[in-house]
Amino acid sequence: MRTSSAILPWVARLAILSLAVGLIWGFFFTPDDYRQGSTVKIIYLHVPSATMAINIWAMMLVTSLIWVVRRHHVSVLAAKAAAPIGATMTLIALATGAIWGQPMWGSWWEWDPRLTAFLILFLFYLGYMALWAAIDNPDAAADLTSILCLVGSVFAVISRYAINFWNQGLHQGASLSLDAEENISDVFWQPLVISLVGFGLLFVTLLLIRTRTEIRARRLMALKQRERLG
Amino acid sequence: MRALLARDLLLAMRSGGGFGLSLAFFLIVTTLVPFGVGPQTELLARIAPGILWVGALLACLLSLDRLFQLDFEDGSLDLLAVSPLPMEGVVATKAFAHWITTGLPLTLSAPLFGVLLNLPAPGYVWLLASLAIGTPALSMIGAFGASITVGLKRGGLLLSLLVLPLYVPTLIFGSETVRRAIDDQSFSAPLAMLAGITLLACATLPFASAAAIRINLR
C-alpha cells in the first residue's frame, strides 16, 4: 500500500496532463478529414477507449491466472477493481463508435463485426461484475470469477472469429479501421498517441484507487467480523 | 457413471418438468415470432433458421439451473464429490443427461417447427444436423454456467447472463450452416467450426465445471 500511496499522485497528475494535451491538441489543433469532416475528432476518444477495453480484459485475464496459480490476493482484487473501468471503456467505445458511425454509415447502429464484438465484450464484463456481486464468500468469489474470466476469454477469442464470419462488416470499407492499410498521417497520429497514453494512465490511476479500496474493504470486513465475534 | 446417468434421466422423466417443458417452450417461441414480426411467408422463411436456433438455445437455458441445484440442496452433490467417481465425470454425465432430455428432443422436433416457419426445403436436413452437432455444446456450456452459480439463491438470471454470451459462436455457426445450405452455398466452414466448438467445450469445460463445483461445495 505504501508504494501505491507514493506513486498515485504522480500517476494521476501525468494522466490528467497527457489526457489534456492529447484531447485539447486533437480537438482544437487538428484539421478536418477530407472524407469525414470534423467527426474525425472523435477518434481521440474512440480508439483509446476501445484499446483500453480490450487491454483491461487482457489484464484481468493475467491477474486472474496469477490468482489461480499463486493465490496472490492483491492480484485478484486488482482484477475485480479493473472490471468496472473496462466496462466503462467498452461503453465509451460503443457510444462514440455509434455516434461517429451515424453520419458516416447513415444509421445509429450497425451489426458490424467490431461494434458487435465490443457489445459481446460488454456483456462479458457485466457477467464478471455480476458474479462478484452475487457471491458472499470472498475467496469463493475470487475463484469462481477467475474461472469465468479464463473460460470467457477463450470464448471471447472464438466469438471474434465467429462474429467476423457472421458479418464481413462496414469497418473494412470505412476508414475507421486503423491497424489495416490506412496510413494515418502524423497530423492525427501524434495527438492520438498522447490520448492513448492518457487513457492508459487514467486506467492505472483508477486501478490503483479502486484496488486500494478493495484491499481496505477486505480489512474492514475482517475487522467487522472480529468485532462481531467479540 | 451409467448409474448416475440412469438416475438423472429417471428423475427428469418423473418430475415431468423434463423434456416436455422444453418442447412446449420451443413451440411457444416458434408461435410467438410470427405474432411479433408479421405472417408474411417470405420473411418467416428467411429468419426461420435463426428463430429455430434461438428457440432451441432458450429452451436449453430453461432447464439449466436445475442441473446441479437439486443435488446441491439435498446433499447428493457432496456425496458425489467424495465418491470414487471423478467430479469431471459427474459433470459430463449430468450434461449428457441434460442433452438427452432437452437438446435431443429439441433437435428431433425442430423440423416440425420449421414447417410452422416456412423453412425452405434444403434447410430441414441441415437444421437437424446443425442442431444435433450444436446442442451438446449448449448442454456442456450450460453445465459450466450452472456449476458456477449452483450455490446462489436467485442464480437463474445470473446463469442466463453468464451463459448466453458463451452461446453466441455456436448460435452463429449453427444458423449460418442452415442459411447457407438453403442458399445453396458452401457450408462446410460453419459446420466444421460448430463441430469444433462442441468438441472443445466437451473436452475442456468438464474440468472448469468440476473446479467450480468443488469451490461451491467448500
Add this chain to the structure above:
Amino acid sequence: MPELGPYAGEVLSAYAVAFGLLGALVIVSLWKSARVRRALDEIEARREPRRNG
C-alpha cells in the same frame, strides 16, 4: 471552438458522452474509496483504545 461544420452535434455529443461516463467512473471510484476509508478509520479507532488500555 474550431469550425466543426455540419457534424458539430455528433462531435460534441461524443465528447459529452465520453466525459460524462469517465466523470461518473472517477466520481464513483473516489466516493467509494472515501467511504471505505472512513469506515476503516472508525473501526480502527474503536480498536485503538482497547489495545492501548
